[in-house]
Amino acid sequence: MIEAELKARVHDPEAVMRRLEDRAPARAEVYRDTYYDRPDGSLDKADQELRVRTVHGADATRTVLTFKDAAVDEMSGSKPEYETAVADAEAAHAIVRGLGHVPVIAFEKRCRNYDFEARGRRMLATLVRVPEIDGTFLELETLAAEDEVAAAVDDIRAVLGELGIGAQDLTRETYTGAVAAQRVCPRT
Template structure:
């Protein structure tokens, strides 16, 4: 499946939060993300990602292993995503290191997740803050689709963002990993 996703800066987070709350309740969660690569950086050079994410939320803690392949849509950065739940976070980190992957960056994201249906699709909107970067709020809006449906899905995602008051000029391809690296250099 392809994660057809658009990401944008949110200039009026309170208004967007109210609009999302009118659709559904939020899951408030803190993500602890660790990205891995081979020592030669070959995953990043092929636009691939390997991530171990531990999610702390009101329903407990869970860990997910995610592999994202190279993008299939250049404008949005949408990628095929393969994900599985992991029972033991410490063991997953040890396995990744044991088979030769190295952690390249780790950071925290504070998220409010909203699952809802719009335009005939299941959507997930996530309001994101990365505390060590700046005071910005981002929204990620995604739906899972077959590769043949990516263009239509992205049009629907863009329309839902517009309904939330997010314009095309607010869209960004900025990666959290790059923003955290830049913040740590200053």
């Protein structure tokens, strides 16, 4: 399956949050993400990602190992995603490192997640703040077969419009890139 997703900068987070809360209850979580690559950077060069994410929620902590393959839709950046839960975060990191991968960047995301159905699809909306980056972002995603990614992205775009997010707000900026840039040239 492909994770069809669009990401936007949010200019009025409170208004978007109200619209989302009309659709579903919020789930506040903190993600601690570590991205890995091969020493030669070949995953990044191939537009692939390998991540260990530990999610701290109100009731539980869980860790997932994720591999994202190269984008199948250039406009949205939607990618095939393979994810599995792991029982032990430290073991997951040790396995990935033991296979020769090196940590490239690690950072925290503060998220409010909303699961709901729209346009006949299960969707996940995530309001995101990354302490090292200015602003609030909204990620809206759904799973789709490769031959229906374009239709899924159209559905996502329509739901974003209902949430007050326009085409001018969309971004392909990555958190990893923005955090890395911030660490090289910190805000003054």
